[in-house]
Amino acid sequence: MTETVVIAEINKGKVSPTTNELISAANILGSDCTLVIPCTDSSLADQVSNISGVSKIIAAKSSVFTNYDASGWAQALDSVAPQGIIVTAASAQSKDLAARIAARRNVSVVQDVISIVGTTLSTPIYSGKAIENVAINGNVVVSIRPNVFAGVSNDGSCEIQVIDASGDLSTAVKELVERASARLDVSEANIIISGGRGMGSPDNFSHLEAIADTLGAAVGASRAAVDTWDDIPHSMQVGQTGKTVNPNLYIAVGISGAIQHLAGMRSSKYIVAINKDADAPIFQYADYGIVSTWEEALPVLSSALSNMLS
Amino acid sequence: MFIGDTMVKIAVLVKQVPDTNSKIQISNDRVDLSSVKMVMSPFDEFAVENALLHKEAVGGTVTAITVGGNSADKVLKDAKAIGVDEIVRLDCTEYMDSNAFQTVISGVISQDGYEVVYCGKSSADTGSGSTGPGVAEKLGWASVSNVTDIQFTDGMTVTVPAEGGNAIINVSAPLVVSCDKGSIKVRKPNVKGIMMAKRAQVDVKSVNPNPSNVTVVSQTMPAEKPAGKKFEGGQSAETVVQLLREEANII
Ligand SMILES: Cc1cc2nc3c(=O)[nH]c(=O)nc-3n(C[C@H](O)[C@H](O)[C@H](O)COP(=O)(O)OP(=O)(O)OC[C@H]3O[C@@H](n4cnc5c(N)ncnc54)[C@H](O)[C@@H]3O)c2cc1C
Numbered sequence: 294m295t296e297t298v299v300i301a302e303i304n305k306g307k308v309s310p311t312t313n314e315l316i317s318a319a320n321i322l323g324s325d326c327t328l329v330i331p332c333t334d335s336s337l338a339d340q341v342s343n344i345s346g347v348s349k350i351i352a353a354k355s356s357v358f359t360n361y362d363a364s365g366w367a368q369a370l371d372s373v374a375p376q377g378i379i380v381t382a383a384s385a386q387s388k389d390l391a392a393r394i395a396a397r398r399n400v401s402v403v404q405d406v407i408s409i410v411g412t413t414l415s416t417p418i419y420s421g422k423a424i425e426n427v428a429i430n431g432n433v434v435v436s437i438r439p440n441v442f443a444g445v446s447n448d449g450s451c452e453i454q455v456i457d458a459s460g461d462l463s464t465a466v467k468e469l470v471e472r473a474s475a476r477l478d479v480s481e482a483n484i485i486i487s488g489g490r491g492m493g494s495p496d497n498f499s500h501l502e503a504i505a506d507t508l509g510a511a512v513g514a515s516r517a518a519v520d521t522w523d524d525i526p527h528s529m530q531v532g533q534t535g536k537t538v539n540p541n542l543y544i545a546v547g548i549s550g551a552i553q554h555l556a557g558m559r560s561s562k563y564i565v566a567i568n569k570d571a572d573a574p575i576f577q578y579a580d581y582g583i584v585s586t587w588e589e590a591l592p593v594l595s596s597a598l599s600n601m602l603s
Numbered sequence: 604m605f606i607g608d609t610m611v612k613i614a615v616l617v618k619q620v621p622d623t624n625s626k627i628q629i630s631n632d633r634v635d636l637s638s639v640k641m642v643m644s645p646f647d648e649f650a651v652e653n654a655l656l657h658k659e660a661v662g663g664t665v666t667a668i669t670v671g672g673n674s675a676d677k678v679l680k681d682a683k684a685i686g687v688d689e690i691v692r693l694d695c696t697e698y699m700d701s702n703a704f705q706t707v708i709s710g711v712i713s714q715d716g717y718e719v720v721y722c723g724k725s726s727a728d729t730g731s732g733s734t735g736p737g738v739a740e741k742l743g744w745a746s747v748s749n750v751t752d753i754q755f756t757d758g759m760t761v762t763v764p765a766e767g768g769n770a771i772i773n774v775s776a777p778l779v780v781s782c783d784k785g786s787i788k789v790r791k792p793n794v795k796g797i798m799m800a801k802r803a804q805v806d807v808k809s810v811n812p813n814p815s816n817v818t819v820v821s822q823t824m825p826a827e828k829p830a831g832k833k834f835e836g837g838q839s840a841e842t843v844v845q846l847l848r849e850e851a852n853i854i
């Protein structure tokens with residue numbers, strides 16, 4: 294069977310649990326999974342020494358991995374990764390990397406995979422309005438949507454091999470600008486609470502922020518909110534021309550559920566909608582719908598969550 | 604008046620896709636696009652705008668390139684109407700996997716001597732976001748993706764999202780820039796532009812793609828999601844929190 298290589302997903306200086314999901318996917322695609330961990334300090338890999346489903350762990354150590362540089366990262370990872378099917382996460386950065394590694398190895402890339410049956414991979418097309426099923430022949434690079442595959446457990450044991458990787462940077466970071474708020478970005482969060490035009494004013498987003506803080510969630514927005522209010526930046530926008538998100542839980546508040554908004558969030562694992570209009574399209578996609586104004590529902594939601602989580 | 608000492612040869616990749624409002628239907632295992640309205644892929648509008656701003660800042664030419672059949676001439680004319688200099692269509696309607704597709708594009712880019720390529724961060728149909736970085740790798744060029752802002756003073760710097768905020772990055776040609784929506788406004792065509800675009804000649808080139816190793820088996824509708832539970836009144840938020848814990852197991 295084909296060998297597989299998983300590129301670990303790194304988040305906030307740690308190997309993200311998404312990596313366990315990538316290994317599951319790799320184990321469907323082939324055998325003999327090598328986990329490659331891009332790092333500047335190989336102790337990062339110690340954290341996953343007990344991860345299951347792998348036959349080899351490589352800590353690919355290089356100063357190239359300090360900041361993201363597509364070309365340098367692809368070069369460095371290509372130099373240490375064995376041949377085989379390569380699996381990455383479908384985050385914005387890792388999709389970019391997946392495409393570069395594929396081109397470097399002269400193979401194709403299949404992005405945003407949500408199901409694997411034999412050598413048939415499924416990916417959403419037309420923003421999830423349809424699914425494309427493709428057959429792969431030979432080695433490819435595959436990026437996997439988070440929160441779709443169940444992750445492998447952490448009861449294995451595997452020796453970690455540290456390899457110095459090298460790559461040439463082709464861009465230079467001039468400045469890192471931190472977000473004004475310490476809150477998570479929608480692309481990094483496992484729970485998102487988003488507000489739409491129905492929030493009435495940007496000030497009312499403070500109610501969403503309070504709940505987000507209780508849940509460790511990010512705050513998102515519809516395009517109507519972003520376009521109408523200067524205080525709501527485009528970086529919060531979820532949808533066709535915003536971010537595509539796959540959280541465990543997406544709470545839509547005062548959002549009608551236009552097709553372009555759904556494009557960015559319909560594959561969330563659980564969707565909760567709060568809308569005063571019982572006929573709002575968002576309810577067709579919601580696992581749990583609350584027909585109510587947010588003014589009535591959010592205080593109840595907030596105190597129920599606080600009680601449960603305290 | 605040009606600030607730079609050379610004229611940059613810029614290419615912008617534009618793709619025709621169904622209007623994002625259109626309903627997608629399947630017939631015979633394939634998406635049926637016969638009755639949908641086709642438009643320029645939304646992020647490509649930002650790519651065109653950035654390409655024009657680049658030209659205006661340093662001098663040069665902008666060529667819009669698409670890969671498709673006759674019907675794709677329309678997006679080229681749309682780009683022409685807002686100011687690109689040349690329009691090129693690589694004539695091909697057959698399916699290409701990412702490797703075959705990027706090989707075709709990078710071949711034309713290097714053959715025709717472009718120095719900077721702009722494209723969308725992902726196309727509205729595939730959503731894959733592979734073209735920019737893939738083409739750059741094939742050319743051995745730098746690439747930056749999900750770019751929301753570009754400055755052309757003091758060389759060229761771009762803004763991209765980074766963990767915890769944004770990174771401002773110094774870049775230089777040769778380079779591929781994949782564009783996200785940013786704060787720039789996309790210009791609209793004027794009457795003169797539209798008239799010029801009507802008369803403009805599309806430079807059609809034939810291409811000879813390599814065989815694909817990834818093939819489409821079928822296109823299908825997504826699995827219906829089972830109907831959810833709907834509650835009346837704000838008080839029900841308490842029930843929903845309960846369900847999120849006990850039924851969904853997520854909080
Ligand atoms: C090319 C293109 C790209 C687009 N990209 C995006 C995108 O990326 N993301 C995106 O979101 N949209 C996008 N759109 C816009 C999209 O079509 C919708 O216009 C937008 O999503 C609507 O936002 P909304 O739901 O907040 O506003 P509305 O549609 O106005 O809905 C507001 C909702 O709030 C409810 N409401 C009002 N008051 C209250 C209250 N007190 N309590 C509870 N509920 C209340 C109303 O019942 C209504 O359902 C795009 C459109 C186009 C053409």
Ligand SMILES: Nc1ncnc2c1ncn2[C@@H]1O[C@H](COP(=O)(O)O)[C@@H](O)[C@H]1O
Nearest residue numbers: 616617670722723725726731732733734
């Ligand atoms: N057939 C095509 N013709 C021209 N440009 C394309 C084509 N396909 C993709 N592109 C460009 O590549 C970008 C990313 O596309 P994709 O990799 O398919 O998500 C698009 O936004 C376009 O700029």
